[in-house]
Amino acid sequence: MKVLKFGGTSVGSAKNIQQVASILSDYQQNGQRVAVVVSAMSGITNKLIEVGERAASGDETYKSLLKDIESTHLTCIRELIEVRRQSKTIAFVKLLLNDLEDILRGIFLLKELSLRSLDILQSFGERLSSFIIAEYLTQIGVEAEQLDARKVVRTNAVFGGAKVDFVTTNSAITKHFGETDKMQIVTGFVASSESGETTTLGRGGSDYSAAIFGAALNVKEIEIWTDVDGVMTTDPRVVPTAFSLQQLSYEEAMEMSHFGAKVIYPPTLQPAIKKNIPLRIRNTFNPSFPGTLVTSTSGQEDWPVKGISSIKDISLITLSGSGLIGVPGVSSRLFGALARGGVSMILITQASSEHTITFAVAPTDSITSKKIIEEEFFNEMASGKVNPVEVEDNLSILAIIGENMKERPGVAAKLFSALGKNGVSIAAIAQGSSELNVSVVIEKKHLHKSLNALHEIFFLSDMAELNVFMLGLGLIGGTLLNQMRDQAEYLLTERNLRLNVVGAANSKKMVFSDKGFDISLEKDAILADGEESNAALFVEKMIEMNLPNSVFVDCTPGESAVKLYEKILLSSISITTPNKIANSSSLDYYLKCQAAAKRRGVKFLYETNVGAGLPVIGPLQDLRRSGDKIIKIEGILSGTLSYLFNTFAAGMKFSELVKQAKEMGYTEPDPRDDLGGVDVARKILILAREAGYHLEPSDVTVDPILPQACLDAPTVDDFFVELENANGLFEKKRAEAELDGKALRIVATLDEEGKATVALEAVDSAHPFYGLVGSDNMVVFKSRRYFNEPLVIRGPGAGAEVTAAGVFAEIITIGNFLIN
Numbered sequence: 014m015k016v017l018k019f020g021g022t023s024v025g026s027a028k029n030i031q032q033v034a035s036i037l038s039d040y041q042q043n044g045q046r047v048a049v050v051v052s053a054m055s056g057i058t059n060k061l062i063e064v065g066e067r068a069a070s071g072d073e074t075y076k077s078l079l080k081d082i083e084s085t086h087l088t089c090i091r092e093l094i095e096v097r098r099q100s101k102t103i104a105f106v107k108l109l110l111n112d113l114e115d116i117l118r119g120i121f122l123l124k125e126l127s128l129r130s131l132d133i134l135q136s137f138g139e140r141l142s143s144f145i146i147a148e149y150l151t152q153i154g155v156e157a158e159q160l161d162a163r164k165v166v167r168t169n170a171v172f173g174g175a176k177v178d179f180v181t182t183n184s185a186i187t188k189h190f191g192e193t194d195k196m197q198i199v200t201g202f203v204a205s206s207e208s209g210e211t212t213t214l215g216r217g218g219s220d221y222s223a224a225i226f227g228a229a230l231n232v233k234e235i236e237i238w239t240d241v242d243g244v245m246t247t248d249p250r251v252v253p254t255a256f257s258l259q260q261l262s263y264e265e266a267m268e269m270s271h272f273g274a275k276v277i278y279p280p281t282l283q284p285a286i287k288k289n290i291p292l293r294i295r296n297t298f299n300p301s302f303p304g305t306l307v308t309s310t311s312g313q314e315d316w317p318v319k320g321i322s323s324i325k326d327i328s329l330i331t332l333s334g335s336g337l338i339g340v341p342g343v344s345s346r347l348f349g350a351l352a353r354g355g356v357s358m359i360l361i362t363q364a365s366s367e368h369t370i371t372f373a374v375a376p377t378d379s380i381t382s383k384k385i386i387e388e389e390f391f392n393e394m395a396s397g398k399v400n401p402v403e404v405e406d407n408l409s410i411l412a413i414i415g416e417n418m419k420e421r422p423g424v425a426a427k428l429f430s431a432l433g434k435n436g437v438s439i440a441a442i443a444q445g446s447s448e449l450n451v452s453v454v455i456e457k458k459h460l461h462k463s464l465n466a467l468h469e470i471f472f473l474s475d476m477a478e479l480n481v482f483m484l485g486l487g488l489i490g491g492t493l494l495n496q497m498r499d500q501a502e503y504l505l506t507e508r509n510l511r512l513n514v515v516g517a518a519n520s521k522k523m524v525f526s527d528k529g530f531d532i533s534l535e536k537d538a539i540l541a542d543g544e545e546s547n548a549a550l551f552v553e554k555m556i557e558m559n560l561p562n563s564v565f566v567d568c569t570p571g572e573s574a575v576k577l578y579e580k581i582l583l584s585s586i587s588i589t590t591p592n593k594i595a596n597s598s599s600l601d602y603y604l605k606c607q608a609a610a611k612r613r614g615v616k617f618l619y620e621t622n623v624g625a626g627l628p629v630i631g632p633l634q635d636l637r638r639s640g641d642k643i644i645k646i647e648g649i650l651s652g653t654l655s656y657l658f659n660t661f662a663a664g665m666k667f668s669e670l671v672k673q674a675k676e677m678g679y680t681e682p683d684p685r686d687d688l689g690g691v692d693v694a695r696k697i698l699i700l701a702r703e704a705g706y707h708l709e710p711s712d713v714t715v716d717p718i719l720p721q722a723c724l725d726a727p728t729v730d731d732f733f734v735e736l737e738n739a740n741g742l743f744e745k746k747r748a749e750a751e752l753d754g755k756a757l758r759i760v761a762t763l764d765e766e767g768k769a770t771v772a773l774e775a776v777d778s779a780h781p782f783y784g785l786v787g788s789d790n791m792v793v794f795k796s797r798r799y800f801n802e803p804l805v806i807r808g809p810g811a812g813a814e815v816t817a818a819g820v821f822a823e824i825i826t827i828g829n830f831l832i833n
């Protein structure tokens with residue numbers, strides 16, 4: 014035999030009752046005997062309390078509320094019961110409703126609503142629902158009858174939450190079930206005292222009824238039918254990837270329910286748990302789903318964490334002071350006073366220094382708690398031995414729960430590391446000695462992000478999700494998007510990494526979606542419905558979205574986003590960017606960004622700042638980290654200039670070559686940044702800073718190679734016109750060098766004295782820079798370890814594909830850092 018319990022939503026309407034009946038009829042057809050415990054139709058218990066309160070306060074509107082209750086049940090009957098049987102059912106229900114009306118009239122006249130009257134009032138909910146369900150079952154051929162639990166469940170006469178007399182109850186239940194074969198549709202929640210007065214079983218009363226009947230009848234399983242697919246790993250409204258658990262232990266279920274997962278309320282299931290009766294949580298609206306089994310063992314031994322639960326709103330209260338140290342009885346005074354004041358504590362922590370005791374309460378209890386403590390420790394506070402009570406609001410608790418965490422190292426480390434990497438700081442920590450639960454108190458605004466990040470770490474280790482915000486979808490950003498699109502399938506299937514583009518913008522439009530855009534679309538289609546773009550607003554929105562595992566990708570050329578890097582990093586969002594400005598403007602800002610990344614433990618990556626996709630900055634950082642000392646750096650650092658001077662030959666027009674370089678994606682959006690030496694100056698400055706030299710932009714000397722008129726041209730088009738006028742000048746320099754058997758190169762140098770220069774040099778055929786081709790960059794590091802033979806890095810140093818690929822690689826690096 015089994016006991017099945019259906020909650021208020023399951024029996025909340027005619028349609029739902031039909032669904033319940035079809036489940037029950039299947040049981041009958043399979044020859045499986047069941048006892049069915051039902052709740053009142055959803056919302057009815059609250060209405061019964063309210064109608065009583067209105068009547069007691071002399072408010073005549075109780076009558077309309079009563080009508081409302083009546084019509085809910087009559088409508089349900091009319092929808093369920095066929096016409097020829099309706100009159101009998103309606104007659105019974107009317108009788109009950111008349112009783113209810115009489116009782117309410119009495120309450121109205123007396124203006125008094127005792128706990129005893131409240132119990133009677135509330136009992137009508139279950140008495141009505143169980144009768145209607147039994148009638149409907151009979152109609153569809155299931156042999157069923159209502160069992161008013163007041164006949165068998167005996168309690169003391171403490172109203173509003175009576176104590177069950179198990180000896181009498183158990184024998185009455187077994188006797189009753191021994192005398193009938195009909196399916197019993199039992200009123201949950203209600204009972205009666207020895208003298209026959211109606212009592213109720215308190216919070217979670219129908220679950221309690223199910224446990225009482227299950228234990229008395231020694232059933233093999235109790236099924237709790239609700240409206241969700243069993244117990245889920247976490248709240249699916251917050252974490253869309255939450256899924257149903259196959260099995261958990263009674264203790265785990267207890268912990269989950271303590272911290273918010275309201276599917277079952279295990280304390281009420283104690284009678285069944287004591288007898289080791291398995292519970293199964295099932296979904297009335299998805300009956301083929303097997304549900305979650307709750308037994309004495311946790312199951313799924315390889316899962317250290319079974320669930321993540323949370324309480325969204327709590328306040329943290331701290332009592333501190335030197336007067337607490339080594340003084341016995343402080344906690345007993347504190348907790349005793351709070352208990353007397355009716356305050357229930359959700360979590361308590363005390364460091365071994367004994368200097369502070371911190372505990373969490375519901376925000377509605379925080380003012381009361383403060384007052385109680387101030388009264389209890391009045392003298393100590395007056396003498397300064399105890400500090401004023403601290404109350405912190407806008408906090409949440411989240412807890413990871415699992416029996417298998419016991420003695421398994423690394424679980425808490427994972428919890429803290431995931432929170433840390435997502436910029437969530439922890440206000441308090443508690444772990445019970447049972448090691449079943451590690452609870453942390455965090456800022457409420459971070460709860461959503463934290464639950465998602467932790468769920469990913471603990472439950473989706475075979476699938477990680479990175480939330481990417483892309484500012485700038487021009488040459489580099491657009492190419493990057495194409496590369497991400499082409500590689501998405503591979504990353505998902507081979508690397509278990511999903512790249513979610515959740516924000517995107519160019520200079521005109523910006524769009525956001527916390528679920529991520531379909532990146533199989535072209536960038537214009539993604540941006541199509543965007544709002545007006547603004548870098549500051551983009552960043553603001555990104556910070557406000559507060560998504561876990563976020564990365565900001567800046568593929569714009571200007572300063573508008575750069576100014577916000579420090580703020581972004583301080584908001585615990587990692588950055589990758591090909592934009593060189595942050596690292597090559599003031600030293601102060603460069604250091605601030607580095608410090609912000611370090612402080613928040615996030616990544617700030619910019620390998621493509623020098624040599625595009627070539628590994629230059631990474632190796633340089635590795636040399637320094639491993640204790641090497643950079644002595645000198647020399648380099649061809651501009652892909653554009655390299656291409657120009659590698660290709661420039663007799664009979665060619667220099668201005669035409671510049672146009673080609675632009676078309677090939679080598680130049681900056683304004684090619685004068687390349688030709689004027691600004692871009693190279695930025696790069697040598699960045700290398701110098703990475704090598705440990707604290708240089709300002711003004712410390713880099715640049716030999717001008719462009720005539721002033723080119724630099725002064727108001728637009729890029731005007732510049733090209735002016736450049737044509739300078740063709741002769743460039744041809745002259747080229748021819749002179751050729752005569753000497755040399756080639757022209759723009760060489761950037763950081764010398765032994767830490768002086769940075771950019772100069773046009775004519776190099777001979779023996780020089781390593783002589784033989785470069787295409788957009789080749791070459792960087793030569795002379796260091797203490799690479800002294801006689803310097804470390805040389807060479808390869809294409811500009812272009813959309815190689816640059817975007819460098820940024821892409823960094824996105825994945827950030828993903829691996831955040832998620833592992």
Ligand SMILES: NC(=O)C1=CN([C@@H]2O[C@H](COP(=O)(O)OP(=O)(O)OC[C@H]3O[C@@H](n4cnc5c(N)ncnc54)[C@H](OP(=O)(O)O)[C@@H]3O)[C@@H](O)[C@H]2O)C=CC1
Nearest residue numbers: 485486487488489519520568569570591592682811812816
């Ligand atoms: N080309 C190369 O080989 C390399 C380039 N880089 C760097 O890559 C970066 C991008 O260069 P590139 O792609 O060529 O430049 P583009 O001009 O082609 O693209 C820039 C993108 O940024 C957008 N944009 C500009 N300002 C804003 C703003 N304020 N808010 C939002 N979006 C904005 C533009 O919008 P819209 O489309 O509306 O104009 C465009 O989508 C530069 O910093 C460059 O130095 C680094 C290494 C190598």
Ligand SMILES: N[C@@H](CC=O)C(=O)O
Nearest residue numbers: 651652653680681811
């Ligand atoms: N415009 C730059 C691109 C890379 O930083 C160059 O030409 O090197």
Ligand code: NA
Nearest residue numbers: 620623625627
């Ligand atoms: Na690079």
